[in-house]
Amino acid sequence: MSRFVRASKYRHVFGQQGKKEYGFDNVKVTNSAWDTNVISASTRYVSLNWQSSGGGAFAILPLPSPFAPLPTGFPSKLPDLVPLARSHTAPVLDTDWSPFNDSIVASAGEDGKAMIWKVDSGAFDGWGLDGWEPQDFDPVARIDVSPRRVGHVLFHPTANNVLATSTGDHHVKLWDLANPESPKSVLGGHADAIQSLVFNPWGTLLATTCRDRKIRIFDPRAGSDPVRVGEGHGGIKGARVVWMGDKDRLATTGFSKMSDRQVAIWETGSLANVKTLTIDQTSGVLMPFWTDNNILFLAGKGDGNIRYYEYEHDNLFPLAEYKSSDPQRGMCFLPRRGLSVSDCEIARALKVAASSIEAIAFIVPRKAESFQSDIYPPAPSAEPALSAAEFFSGKTAPPKLVSLDDGSVFSASGSAPVAPSAEAPAPTPAPTKTTSAPPPAAAPAPVIAVHEEPAPAPRAEPTRSQTIPHDDSTVSALKEENARLNAELREARAQIRNLELQVETVRANARKAAALLES
Template sequence: MSKFVRASKYRHAYGSNTKKDQCYDSLKISRNAWDTNLVKANPLFISVNLEAGGGGAFAVIPHATVGKLDNIPVFNGHSAAVLDTDFNPFNDHIIASAAEDCKVMVWKIPEGGLTENVSTPLITFGQHGRKVGHVLFHPTADNVLASASADFTIKLWDISKGAEKIELTGHGEIIQSITWNYDGSLLATACKDKKIRVYDVRTNKVVQETNGHQGVKGSRVVWMGNSGKLTSTGFSRSSDRQVFVWDTANLAEPIKQENIDTASGMLMPYFDGDTNILFLAGKGDGNIRYYEWADDEKGLYYLSEYKSADPQRGLGFLPKRALNVAECEVARAYKVHTTMVEPIPFKVPRKSDQFQADLFPETPGAEPSLTADEFFAGKTAPPKLISLEHGFQPIAIKEFVTSAPAPAPEQGIRTPQNEREYHEAYNHLRRENEELKNSLASKEARIRQLEAQLSGLKV
């Protein structure tokens, strides 16, 4: 990747550490091995996947609630580890979660944040057959949510109706990453079968497919704003960390292909479509590299690198509309440590205290361009853009209305409290598993018997 530095207004952008008392400390962050960022952010809150005995939990923390956070209230409705969360971009008090219990849940965040544990979601989707690793809201249509599961499918939900609308098929292995394009008409995926696919989601057609990174480790993909290009990160056959840039008009070969280094951690990419800056943060590294994309022969230009001795387990970015433009903050990352989440602001040094219009072009706002019904009917629209000249403007709290039936609270489920109870629960589940296997074998034998009878009738 080119280290030649051309003239750029982001040439001197720098990231800075945050003092520990201004971080979110003393968190029991999830130790699950699933490849996820562990943290997401919206203009009011951050969400963090937590370690929870006997179930799954995640915390939603207001930005101002910093310092040591012992025994904070959590969302704990999942019965297995939470793997991913995502905030609704058009309602700052709605969040979706995905977990190993094969369920997707949608939650309402009280004004000001949680004051007590919440175990009953607004909506539960349980149609996936295996654990759900990713959830991602649509960038322009209201109340449209995508979820990717280890059953090799992606489902699109209308959360306002509590209904599954579309199922995307065609993957032969675990889906490792999903990303919407600028207007949400296409969805790109990176898969364990080493292929990158681009779906027309409303027709369930793979419009482009190509061989991606050929290493045995994981891969990720992100859409590069409104450019019609994709960035993917992964590993070569010799375990070099790679970055590819693809033109979605033709995915036969990447238009840019670079080896970064030989470290072992997955590269987590984030592309800022407003500034054309690509951030690359390696899991287990302390560094965050960032590059500027230009549509020329060189493509990616190295800008700088944020360096830290503390390795990162995950990384999330704040939406552009919530940045501190008065201090020329062009990005803000949330870095996951072992027990802490640290905000890292990236700023461009400017002497003037006037609004720097060249640093902050219009950016997607908090108003959807489409309703869910319009999107699923085939309509497409770009995001509605807003100016950041007057700084962050919090949106009014929106009442979320859904016609989905309220989930019934689960009865008779109690987390074991000691070794004897865990032993009893294990034996109970083992017996239940054996009974289910016997029942399944009996039903399969009956099905074969009926198929034989049906074949005889046809003859």
């Protein structure tokens, strides 16, 4: 049998949908056309970009699980009115949970701001009980990132309180959340909208995909320009990138010039294309997710399929496919330290359908009840390896890992990946539809460098009458005006909340009247 079938302990991995009571119904998913995963999760909570009036908002919910019930009294079918994080003044585009604190989440919005939120453990007390009234969440920090939108937020994998944001003016900015007045590093060189970004496991390098069809790798502490630029997928539609664990490989999804959906593997040193597979010709963006079991999951927006492949010797071997009749609008995977090892669960996805969130567990079928060490490599720990100050001062430390067997924490072995040469690379041809591959390859205070821009055209100096005075009276007047506007904004939000409550009351009365008429 071994002559014809490739040996793999993941060959029979299957996806198991969680029961209805372990998910959520009646969710109101955002209608924003911006391409992100829509949902994000820690081991305790879920954040979902929400469709709401009066600016931008996202929902924070306790984690639905196929193996653990929701908190007592918490409804799996959400009411029409739920507590939201709604301090953004424009639609929320992306959220990300801190890898070191399951109660801290960052959000990004079209209003050009990023916000940090901390979830109180008692935030969900009283849900489902008579007389319960929703109380919105308030941010603990606000960051003025850009005059234009903030498309993505991403926490650093090894340094605590370090956040990366992508902006509508085509920059990636890194922030120290302890001192968020100005970015610690600004990464440029993008000619169009940034479509995705990802850190390597050590957090020393950052990769991006862009609408200009290029892949870029940055050393965030070595300057603003990319250290490597390569040609990506030939199509202009959405491209995503994910780092393939501790390997010197990137995986991307995108489209060919003929609009075929593709997945490709790239060597990080030269950004040479190692392997390209054509998936199909569906129009939905492929969302890639990597697990340290050497498995790459691909979930397509607008279809109900989740394909998964095992990576070995620069090849992607198809394992199986989870199929559903409900198309997904977004998806995320849980941190591996939150998996149920007693059920041989190697990954868990949260799928956003039209009006629901459902959990999907990927399980290796085994009869043994003991811990299966061969399918559970150490997972990223909840302990940071560095502080933000240490990272930006240039220090590098291996990520901390946790054993899923006994919970022991230790540092990863090996050395930090070396940044590729900053010399201009030779042009790399765009991936084609062929599935053939070349021979396998042989087996943190930043330097705040300002991206060089063309010199602006000279402009006339303002006259004395145009010059804005900077005396104390002007500053005091501006502060008073700002306080007045903030008070008006809070009052407007309260009015919106009251109107929503009235609408919900009217709907409830209408349902009661309809039930009485039918009886």
